[in-house]
Each structure stands twice: as C-alpha cells, then as structure tokens.
Amino acid sequence: MIIVENIRKIYKTKGETVEALRGVSFKIEAGEFMAIAGPSGSGKSTMLNLLGGLDQPTSGKILINGQDITGLTETELCDIRLKNIGFIFQAYNLIPVLTAQENVEFVMLLQGLPDNIRKKKSLEILTEVGLGDHANRFPMELSGGQQQRVAVARAIITAPALVLADEPTANLDSTTAGSLLDLMAELNRKHNVTFVFSSHDPLVLSRAKRVIHLHDGQIQG
Numbered sequence: 001m002i003i004v005e006n007i008r009k010i011y012k013t014k015g016e017t018v019e020a021l022r023g024v025s026f027k028i029e030a031g032e033f034m035a036i037a038g039p040s041g042s043g044k045s046t047m048l049n050l051l052g053g054l055d056q057p058t059s060g061k062i063l064i065n066g067q068d069i070t071g072l073t074e075t076e077l078c079d080i081r082l083k084n085i086g087f088i089f090q091a092y093n094l095i096p097v098l099t100a101q102e103n104v105e106f107v108m109l110l111q112g113l114p115d116n117i118r119k120k121k122s123l124e125i126l127t128e129v130g131l132g133d134h135a136n137r138f139p140m141e142l143s144g145g146q147q148q149r150v151a152v153a154r155a156i157i158t159a160p161a162l163v164l165a166d167e168p169t170a171n172l173d174s175t176t177a178g179s180l181l182d183l184m185a186e187l188n189r190k191h192n193v194t195f196v197f198s199s200h201d202p203l204v205l206s207r208a209k210r211v212i213h214l215h216d217g218q219i220q221g
C-alpha cells in the first residue's frame with residue numbers, strides 16, 4: 001500500500017539546519033496496525049506529516065498505491081488527503097466553535113456531501129465511537145478522552161484507507177489511552193482501516209502489531 005524510500009527531511013531555519021530524517025525506508029501493508037516509536041525529536045511527527053502529504057521531503061519517495069506523492073502540487077495532495085487519509089493529532093485539534101457532530105461533519109462538507117447525509121453519517125459514526133449522546137456538545141464540554149474519540153470519528157468519517165495518528169494518547173491517562181486504543185483496534189479489525197500511530201509510551205506501543213523504531217532520524221534494528 002505504501003512504500004517509503006530513502007526519505008530525507010532537512011529543516012532550515014535562520015541559519016540552523018536540522019536533519020530530521022536521514023534516509024528512512026519501510027513499507028506499510030494495507031490493513032496494518034502499526035506504530036512508529038522513538039524518543040522526542042527522533043522524527044516521528046515529521047514522518048507522519050510526510051506520509052500524510054502535509055509536508056514534502058527533501059529527497060526520497062513515498063509511493064501510495066504506486067503513486068509517488070512527493071512532488072505533487074498542493075491541490076493534488078489536498079485531493080488525496082480528503083479521499084484517502086484521516087488524521088488524529090496529539091492535541092485533538094477540534095474546531096472549538098463547532099459541536100462534536102459539526103466537527104465530524106466538516107470533512108464531508110469539504111467533500112460537498114448533502115446536509116441530510118452528513119447529519120446521518122456523523123451521528124452514526126459518533127455512536128460507533130460511543131458518543132452518540134454527546135453529539136451537540138462543544139469540545140470544551142468534553143473530556144480529553146471524549147475529544148479524542150470525536151477526532152477519531154472525524155478521521156474515519158470518509159472511510160479513508162489510512163489513518164495517521166501522531167501521539168494520539170499523549171494527553172490521556174493510561175485507562176483512557178487504553179480504551180482509545182481498543183477503539184482504534186476495533187475499527188482496524190471491523191473496517192480494515194490501516195492505522196499508523198506514533199508514540200514513545202511502551203504501553204501504547206505494546207498494542208501495535210508491528211513497531212518500527214526511529215532514532216535521530218534513522219530506523220533502528
């Protein structure tokens with residue numbers, strides 16, 4: 001499904017150069033439930049951003065279903081993201097002025113789906129993540145774990161082939177983190193969504209079916 005080939009990423013800021021990824025290669029099969037592990041600063045977020053087409057590598061290739069996404073225009077990348085990829089972030093990144101249901105609907109709005117379908121699907125998916133009775137709450141009226149469930153619902157509403165989750169449990173206590181992982185694992189099983197998540201928490205990593213370890217921008221072991 002995805003082939004990452006010799007990816008390098010150099011950030012240049014005001015005279016300083018950081019080589020965040022130094023020749024990273026690996027593959028992701030469809031239906032995987034895998035983790036990218038590594039300490040803070042090892043390049044996990046950089047790798048996930050590149051996989052999701054949110055940023056471009058300095059060199060190397062990323063093939064998604066045979067198509068090299070490096071070097072595509074922003075419009076082309078937007079289109080791929082909208083159709084194929086869901087994102088879950090450490091800080092939930094919900095839109096504060098929208099309710100849980102409106103947050104989930106938002107992507108479908110971008111896709112131009114009609115109002116009645118948006119309403120029906122968003123409520124279905126919120127029910128699936130256990131928040132059917134919280135649809136009208138605003139993010140600040142939800143706990144961290146609940147907000148992250150809304151983020152999961154938002155990520156999977158378009159039935160993407162791939163969901164990228166950057167330290168999705170970093171702000172959650174271990175019980176809440178565990179149930180979020182249960183949810184992700186269930187969605188992986190039931191809908192065959194490919195999940196790639198990053199973490200440095202051994203407990204979280206133990207739930208992955210496969211783990212690759214980043215250290216200083218390189219794969220270890």
Ligand SMILES: Nc1ncnc2c1ncn2[C@@H]1O[C@H](COP(=O)(O)OP(=O)(O)O)[C@@H](O)[C@H]1O
Pocket residue numbers: 011012013018019020038039040041042043044045046047
């Ligand atoms: N936008 C950026 N500009 C400059 N340096 C960055 C930027 N993003 C990340 N870095 C640097 O790249 C390295 C890898 O960062 P990151 O991918 O965020 O690691 P992780 O997610 O594993 O903590 C770090 O040294 C970080 O400081």
Ligand SMILES: [Mg+2]
Pocket residue numbers: 044045046166167
């Ligand atoms: Mg990070």
